[in-house]
Amino acid sequence: MDKRLINLLLVEDDEDDYILALDYLQEIPDFEFNVKWLSDYDLIMQALQDEPFDLCLLDYQLGAHTGLSVLEAAKNMGCATPFIMLTGQSDGVLDAQALTLGAEDFLVKSEINSVQFIRAIRYALARKDIAIERLxxxxxxxxxxxxxxxxxxxxxxxxxxxxxxxxxxxxxxxxxxxxxxxxxxxxxxxxxxxxxxxxxxxxxxxxxxENTLSLNKSNFALSPFLADLQNLFGIAAQKKGLLFTIEADTPVPEFICSDATRLKQVLINIIYNAIKFTQSGEIRVLLTFEQKHNQSVLNFSIRDTGIGIPQEKLKRIFNPFEQVQDTTTRTEEGAGLGLAISASLIKLLGGNFQVDSVLGQGSTFTFLIDTGVSSENLVNLNLQQPVALQHKALTTNDTLQGNVLIVEDVSNIRLLLTNIISATGAKVTSVDNGQKALTLLSDEQQHFDLVFLDLHMPIMGGREVVVAARSQQITTPIVALTAAALKGSEETLQALGFDQVLTKPIDTQQLHECLTHHLSAASNERDALESEQPITTQTKKVLLLEDDKDARELMGLLLKSLGIEVFSAQNIQESLRVYQQEQRFDLVILDLNLPDGSGFDAAQAIKNINATQQLAIISGSEPEPESLVALGINHVLLKPVSLPDLQKLIE
Known part of the structure; x- marks a missing residue:
């Protein structure tokens, strides 16, 4: 067997000891030593700096210097060579000093003919190998x-x-x-x-x-969630002449606690692939609920009668960018990321993923997730009422009247509540933080019949708002919106001054009952007064700061199509000049990456001029939350920005 070549530096000022050490090194099996012998301090340090040694045997006595000074200097200059210190006699203090300075071992010269010498060398080399592997x-x-x-x-x-x-x-x-x-x-x-x-x-x-993807778990109704998928893929399957079904062979929880968006992403990836690679037959989604290891889990099985996957490729399909078909011959599009992402998401959701397939007969993808609920309140799966019909009671009842204030920092939830409540006939005003809400409630020119107030918001949270409002003798009914339905929390919130508590996700029936209870029909006198008042409209003004010419022109056109008066700038200096000339803007939209700074720099400069200015950031990536909170920015649009994105922002 070939011996392993070891480059060894022997630091020794006694020639007899050098020859003796060389003899014993040659007797060690499995290794062949290429030995360099030095005793001059400067040459030693130069060699350690210039040459890659696998090991250094270092004598303690070196004339004007000691092995300790060599060891300390070597470690200070970042030398990774392992050192074994040699000395003429045993010395516990010297031993401790050597090990403290980074030596691998400490041996008395009389031991170099022993098994201990061989073992010390083997251990030193093994530790070097481990260090190399780690690097x-x-x-x-x-x-x-x-x-x-x-x-x-x-x-x-x-x-x-x-x-x-x-x-x-x-x-x-x-x-x-x-x-x-x-x-x-x-x-x-x-x-x-x-x-x-x-x-x-x-x-x-x-x-x-990068372990930066986080889940947003909440309670949601399982049947409407799956009904949405049934509607989504039923038509696509029908176009290919395929049968698509979602069934459950056991009762399932009415609600589960998970990340609905990520779970839907997984199911869409798998079902989409199943339809894509199935030319005839069916795609069947089967659910099973069970208690497993003190955990309530929901099993999903997606079976198709498609082309199947070769056994040798089953382990590879969860690797990013892997395709079952060769890229030069395959007929279906895709980047090969869906299954890799799905497998990772299922792990985050508390489950595991596996696949069984027979080439030419079809595939079955199965995974389970932790439902986060107990085995109580199980129901039969019902896919007859899709999600879109959940708001039927609200959208068909347009008899409610009154002014409603929505205070919610999450734009999607704010928009959802606005749409639902507006459909009842009530007038809606929405703001994105508690400070703005308190300002409106304190304004004698404003009148609200009901307030929906989120608890967790930047600048001023819901608890602080309700306490401040009640201290100002504001008696408007205020309903708390919270995602934390903890025991005793409702009583605590009512003690602070809330009239009612609604938990997220908002149950539309509860929302309707709340609106009906708190809103009364406006008097004929108020209707008459409102009808006599002239209707005045004021065109909204928006300042757009975007350095990319195409993006700036496009967003300007989109905003103008919404009836907005647009002022644009391509850098911070120009935007500040425009801002100071016009004085009033309903909204300032800032690109995050600008030629003379960042959007946050522009935001700070504008806030210095007008602390209440509404700001929105547009970016190709998620901005730092800390910076958004510090500047009071609650609106973020991710590129590419579409017309619906801008419409929601303006609304």
């Missing part, structure tokens, strides 16, 4: 993180041109005179959305690998 592993991990950061950065950069593609297509699709080419425009729009979905997959994968 290699760290390098691989670092390279992997660098690749993931690059992918994330690339996807962010691609969002800017996508903004123009999707935005202009939105704009063209809204023009009646272009009806003749709308089929072609729809194709452009559809493919742009597909490209955006692929970019989002890349971002998700990067977040998963």
């Amino acid at each position: 290699e592993r760290l390098k691989i991990e670092s390279d992997s993180r660098a690749k993931d950061r690059f992918l994330a950065h690339l996807s962010h950069e691609l969002r800017t041109p996508l903004t123009s593609i999707i935005g202009y297509t939105d704009l063209l699709l809204s023009r009646a005179e272009l009806d003749s080419i709308k089929p072609e425009l729809s194709i452009v729009h559809s493919n742009s959305q597909h490209l955006l979905a692929l970019l989002n997959d890349v971002l998700d994968l990067s977040k998963i690998r």
Whole structure:
């Protein structure tokens, strides 16, 4: 067997000891030593700096210097060579000093003909090998993180041109005179959305690998959730002549606690693949609820009668960018990220993922998730009422009257409540933090019949608002919105001054009952007064700060299509000049990356002029939450920005 070559530096000022050590080194099996012998301090330090030694045998006595001084100097300059200290006699203090300075071992010269000498050398070399392996592993991990950061950065950069593609297509699709080419425009729009979905997959994968992807768990109704998927994929399956069903062979929880968005993402990925690779037969989703290891779990099984997956490729399909079909011959599109992301998401959701497949007969994907609920309140799965019908009672009853204030920092929830409550006939005003709410409630010119107040918001939370309002003798009914339905929390909130508590996700029936209870029909006198008052409208003014010319022009057009008067700037200095000239803006939209600073710099400068100015950030990536909170920015739009995005922001 070939011997392992070891480059060894022998630091010894006695030639007899050098020859003796060399003889014993040659007798060690499995190793061949290439020995360099030095005794001069400067030459020793130069050699340790210039040459990669696997091991150094270091004599303690070196004339004007000692082995300890060599060892200390070597470690100070970052030398990774392992050292074994040699001395003429045993010395516990010297031994401790050597080990403290980083020596691997300490031996008396009389022991170099013993097994202990051989063992010390083997251990020193083994520890060096372990250190090298660790460095290699760290390098691989670092390279992997660098690749993931690059992918994330690339996807962010691609969002800017996508903004123009999707935005202009939105704009063209809204023009009646272009009806003749709308089929072609729809194709452009559809493919742009597909490209955006692929970019989002890349971002998700990067977040998963960097352990920055977090879940947003909440209680949601299972049957409407699955009914939504039934409606979504039923038509797609029908177009291919396939049967698509979602069933449960056991009663299931009425509500589960999980991340509905991520669970839907997993199911869409798997079902979409099943339909894509199935030409005839069926796709069946089967649910089973069971108690497992003191845990209530929900099993999902998605079976198709498609082309199947070769056994040798089953283990690879969960690897990022892997495709069952070769990229040069495959007929179906996709980046090969869906299953990799799905497997990682299922782990985050508290479950596991597996697949069984027979080539030419079909595949079965199974996974389970922790439901986060007990085995009580089980019901039969009912997919007859889709999610869209949940608001029927609200949308069909438009007899309520009154002024409602919604205080919620999450724009999606704020928009949802606004739409639902507006559909009842009530007038809605919404703000995104408690300070603005308290200002409105304190204004004698304003009148509200009911307030929905979120508890957790930046600047001023709901608890502080209700305490301040009640101390000012404001008697308007205030309903708390909270995601924390803890025991005793309702009593505590009512003691602070809340009239009622609604937990998230908001139950529409409870919301309707709350509105009916608190809102009374407006008097004929108020209606008469309102009808006599002239209707005055004021065009909203928006300042747009965006350095990219195409994106700036596009967003300007989109905003103008919404009836907005737009002022634009391409850098911070220009934006401040425009802002000071015009004085009043309903909203300032700031790009995060600018040629003369960041959007946060511009936000700070504008806040210095007008602390109450409404601001929105547009960016290719999620901004730092700390910076948003510090500047009181509650609106963030991720590129590409579409017409519906801007419409929601303006509303």
